[in-house]
Structure formats: C-alpha cells, structure tokens
Amino acid sequence: MKVVFLITLEKMDSFPNQVDSHDDLVFDCPECHQNLIVKSVAAGHAVACPHCGHSMTVPDAPKVVTLSEAPETQQLQSLPTWKQELLSTESAWRETKHQREEAGNAFKHHSSEANRLKLRIEKLDSKLQDLELRRVAIKREHPEE
Numbered sequence: 001m002k003v004v005f006l007i008t009l010e011k012m013d014s015f016p017n018q019v020d021s022h023d024d025l026v027f028d029c030p031e032c033h034q035n036l037i038v039k040s041v042a043a044g045h046a047v048a049c050p051h052c053g054h055s056m057t058v059p060d061a062p063k064v065v066t067l068s069e070a071p072e073t074q075q076l077q078s079l080p081t082w083k084q085e086l087l088s089t090e091s092a093w094r095e096t097k098h099q100r101e102e103a104g105n106a107f108k109h110h111s112s113e114a115n116r117l118k119l120r121i122e123k124l125d126s127k128l129q130d131l132e133l134r135r136v137a138i139k140r141e142h143p144e145e
C-alpha cells in the first residue's frame with residue numbers, strides 16, 4: 001500500500017448536500033456502520049475507519065452508488081416541483097393500493113370464514129330443533145315424570 005487516502009468524514013446531517021456528488025464515494029464501515037465519504041480516487045485502497053479504527057478496502061466504484069448517480073437524488077434535485085409532486089403522489093398511490101389489496105384480502109379471508117361459521121350455525125340450529133322435537137316427542141309418549 002503506497003498511499004492511504006485521508007477520509008473526509010462528515011456527519012451526514014445535511015446529506016447529501018455536503019457531498020461532492022461527482023467525486024465522492026459513500027459507503028458504510030462494515031464494522032461500525034458509520035457513513036464514510038471518500039474521494040472516488042480512493043477506491044480499492046486501504047483505509048482505516050476514523051470512528052472505530054477498522055481497516056478496510058474502499059469499495060470500487062461499481063459497488064457503491066455515487067450520489068450523482070443515485071436516481072432518487074437526481075429526481076429530487078433536478079425535477080420541477082410538479083414532477084416531484086407527481087412522483088410522491090404516485091408513490092403514495094402505490095402504497096395506498098398495496099394497503100387496499102391487503103385489506104381486501106383480509107376481508108375475503110374473513111368473509112369466507114364468516115360464511116363457514118354461518119353454515120355451521122345453521123346446521124347447529126337445525127340439530128337443536130331436531131333434538132328439541134325429539135325431547136318433546138319422548139316426553140309426550142312417556143308423560144309420567
């Protein structure tokens with residue numbers, strides 16, 4: 001190892017604004033899972049995590065998504081407001097549709113269960129009637145107590 005590149009480590013509070021989107025790689029320390037930001041030229045080089053001291057190799061570019069390439073970043077930053085609204089509306093629509101389908105499935109499940117119970121109740125009612133008729137008939141044939 002010739003050069004260990006100094007990691008520029010920032011808390012990711014204002015993420016992603018403080019990341020130079022063209023030149024930085026963002027990845028997680030495999031040990032302490034802190035976000036690490038390094039210059040993309042550091043890919044493949046050994047570095048030590050400033051948080052926990054864990055030694056690791058900076059992932060090559062294909063393994064990480066540079067922020068400029070992250071689709072959501074591009075969407076959120078470069079799209080007009082109406083388009084952002086459209087995307088979030090569509091996202092909410094999909095989520096709501098998913099919930100609707102879950103509720104529908106649960107309703108179907110409980111409906112068929114309810115129907116099954118209804119049939120059972122009808123059978124039991126019918127059986128109760130038969131038993132009651134039988135009891136009355138026996139008592140009528142044998143009036144003595």
Ligand SMILES: [Zn+2]
Pocket residue numbers: 029030031032033034049050051052053054
């Ligand atoms: Zn670490």
